[in-house]
Amino acid sequence: MPVTVGVEPIADGLSRTRGAEVDLAFRVRGSGPAIVLLHGTSANHAVWEPVAEALAPHSTVIALDQRGHGRSDKPATGYTGPSFAGDVVTVLDALGIERAIVGGHSLGGRNAWLVGALHPDRVRAVVAVDYTPYVESGVLDDLAVRVAGGYRAFPDRAAIEEYIRGRYPRILPGAVQRRARWGYEQREDGQWWPLADPDAMQQLITGFRTPWDAEFRAVPAPMTHLRGVDSRILSESAWAAAIADRPGDRWVLIDDADHYIPEEHPDLVAAEFERLLDA
Numbered sequence: 001m002p003v004t005v006g007v008e009p010i011a012d013g014l015s016r017t018r019g020a021e022v023d024l025a026f027r028v029r030g031s032g033p034a035i036v037l038l039h040g041t042s043a044n045h046a047v048w049e050p051v052a053e054a055l056a057p058h059s060t061v062i063a064l065d066q067r068g069h070g071r072s073d074k075p076a077t078g079y080t081g082p083s084f085a086g087d088v089v090t091v092l093d094a095l096g097i098e099r100a101i102v103g104g105h106s107l108g109g110r111n112a113w114l115v116g117a118l119h120p121d122r123v124r125a126v127v128a129v130d131y132t133p134y135v136e137s138g139v140l141d142d143l144a145v146r147v148a149g150g151y152r153a154f155p156d157r158a159a160i161e162e163y164i165r166g167r168y169p170r171i172l173p174g175a176v177q178r179r180a181r182w183g184y185e186q187r188e189d190g191q192w193w194p195l196a197d198p199d200a201m202q203q204l205i206t207g208f209r210t211p212w213d214a215e216f217r218a219v220p221a222p223m224t225h226l227r228g229v230d231s232r233i234l235s236e237s238a239w240a241a242a243i244a245d246r247p248g249d250r251w252v253l254i255d256d257a258d259h260y261i262p263e264e265h266p267d268l269v270a271a272e273f274e275r276l277l278d279a
Contacts, residue, residue: 005094014045014071017094022078024087025071026064030056033124034100035273036088036115037063038108040260041204042147042196044070046182047105047175050266055273062100064091066108068200070182079203081212085114089122101276103127105262106233107204110212113223117215125276126223129269130234130259132242133213139233144205151198153191160184160192168260175263217245222279224250224272228257228264 006018010025017023027045029052037048045063052061065072067087068079088111092100101124104112109128116126150167154160160180168176184192223246227239243251254261254268262269 005090007094010071016071017090020090020094022067022073022075022083022087022090024064024067024073024091026062026091027052028095029053029061029063030059032059033277034060034062034092034095034097035277036091036100036102036112037061038066038084038088038102038104038111039064039069040104040106040108041143042069042150042183042194042201043105043179044182044195046178047263049178050174051262051270051273054266054270055277059273059277060097062091062095062097064088066111068197068204070195074197074200076199077203079200080207081110081114081210081215082118084111084204085118088115089119092122098122099124101125101127101273103129103273104131105129106131106259107208110208113216113219114212116219116221116223117212120220123219123221125221125279126219127226127269127272127276128223129226129261130228130231132225132234132238133211133216133245134238134241135208135233136235136238137209139235140205140208143208143233144202147201147205148198151194151196151201153193154184155191157181157184157192168263170256170258171260171263172266175260213245216242219246222249222276224252224276226252226254226261226269226272228254228259228261230258233259
C-alpha cells in the first residue's frame with residue numbers, strides 16, 4: 001500500500017514531512033497558486049526569504065531545505081538528481097498540491113528542471129537560476145574544493161557572518177544574516193558547525209557530472225533561465241549551449257550579479273515568477 005506522508009510543525013515556523021522515506025523541512029507562506037523554491041549547494045530555504053515574501057500576497061510559496069541540508073533528513077546516500085526531484089513531489093503530495101511553478105538556484109535549478117522532465121504533470125513552469133547542463137568539469141572541481149573548505153567550526157555567529165561576507169561578497173546584508181542564522185547549529189562544545197552534511201555535499205557535486213541534458217531538452221513546461229553576468233559557475237559558453245537546446249525559452253542576463261542572484265537581486269527574481277503567474 002502507498003505510504004501516506006503527513007506534515008508536522010517544527011521550531012521557528014518551519015514544517016516537516018512525516019513518514020516519507022526522506023523527510024523534508026520547508027516553510028510555507030501565502031495563498032494562491034503554488035510556487036516551490038529550491039536553494040543551491042550548502043544553502044537552505046532561507047536564501048529565498050525576500051523572494052518568498054514578495055510572492056506571498058498572491059501565491060502559496062514553499063521554500064525547501066533539500067535533502068542533506070538544513071533541517072531535512074541527511075541520508076547516507078541518495079543525492080542524485082531524480083532523488084531530489086522526487087522530494088519535491090513528496091512535499092507537494094503532503095500539502096495536497098497538484099501542480100506548482102518550480103524554481104531553483106544552482107543545484108536547485110538543476111533539480112527544478114528535473115522535476116519538470118520526470119514529473120511533468122506536477123509542474124506548471126520552471127525557473128532555473130544560474131545553472132544549465134553544460135557547466136564545465138573544472139568548475140565542478142573548484143566547487144567541490146570550496147564547499148569542502150566551508151565545513152568547519154566557528155566560535156560564534158559573528159565569525160560565521162564574517163566568513164559568509166568574504167565568501168559571498170555581493171549578497172545583501174540581510175542575506176548574510178539569514179545564512180548565518182539558518183545554516184549552522186551550536187554543538188555541545190559551544191562551536192558552531194554547518195548544517196549541510198559534508199558527505200552529502202560531495203555526493204551531490206559528483207552528481208552534477210551527470211548533465212541530464214536530455215531531460216533538460218524534454219521539459220514540456222515553459223522555462224525561464226537567469227544568469228549573472230559575472231557568474232563563476234555558469235560560463236557564457238555553458239549558457240549559449242543551453243540556449244541552443246531551448247531557443248524558445250525566456251533567457252535573462254542580470255547585470256551586476258554573479259552566481260548568487262536570488263540573494264543579490266531578489267526583486268528581479270520575484271518579478272520573473274510574477275510574470276509566470278500572470279501568464
